[in-house]
Amino acid sequence: MRAPRALWVPFELGRPFGSPGEPAFQRRVVGDALTLLNSTEGPVLLVDFPDDAPGPKADDQTGWVCPVSFPTSPGAEAAPAVQLLQEVDALAPWYQLSKERRGRTLVGVSGKKVPEAARFAASFQQDLPLDDAGRVPSQAFKDAFTDILAYYYEAGTAQPGKHSSRDTQRWFWDETVAGKFFRDLRETLMTCGDKRLELIAARVMLPKTQGG
Template identity: 30%
Template structure:
């Protein structure tokens, strides 16, 4: 809510929201008085439309998984430091162990729908939570380690430079080509990759999220 790594600004937003309860009549819809700058007119976390992979880009999945595992292990000390500093983490919605995030995603990239390890939660809804956990692991680590509050920089780093970002882009490609309507819907709602604010719909989708 507001600027990353800026508790003072975030508290201002929260206080302004609570102040709306003092309005004599409601419901009340009011813009916050300050605007977070958006460079080039686009939200920082929006993927550029040209950054699209296809199923032909999949290649050696075992090799990619090894690279993601090494990448995550290298980030682990800083992730743990981030938790100690903040006293909390948003990682954990899936209830999978961190080391299982990438292998679970990879099964879908390979064309499989694995059994869900969580009772009462099917594999595809769980996949959405795993994707969120994987992104949060990277984001929380980097924002703490390097004190980054530039969402565009964070998005460019994760989606264009990390192996985990590539894994999720491959997942998106498989989902677009899939006959599974739920997986395609997840893509169209920009719940798999942040395309909602990009300049155009992802090829192969109905553009329902635009």
């Protein structure tokens, strides 16, 4: 049996082959992944895909206008975890609107409601992660983070208009409390001593387009 091998891609969550509507680029991603099957390197082979996914064409851009209006901004004096929970709560109507329009949601990987997932993820900032019914902490954290990211992305695109995936990504990482919170948490996890969490922080959390 050959050693495990994987192609790491810098694309957004839920788009393992890059941008939709770019068949040539997607075929290239698949080709690079299949090429790894012929490799004899090991014991574990992890190769980086070198390029970001193509962005929207110039004539497809309408400009990003953040569709989310917070009734009140989370209090600057509150602890970061509290600010995160306030923002999650403020986004709930937009998330529900998105869910109703699409008839589906990508939230649910962790098995937690989003506020619970946010509290669980925030507990890693204090180096006191909450217990998750005996699950491996790194996988439980990754699932909670995945749900939070999906929740924000779906809420952020709830209103009509053309919002590219890159626009939504920028909005999350540059303009939300959650974006700053997870940037800071990533720095903490990079040196936490748990090799699996360190790998998630280094490889999964922050897109390359945001400095990951």
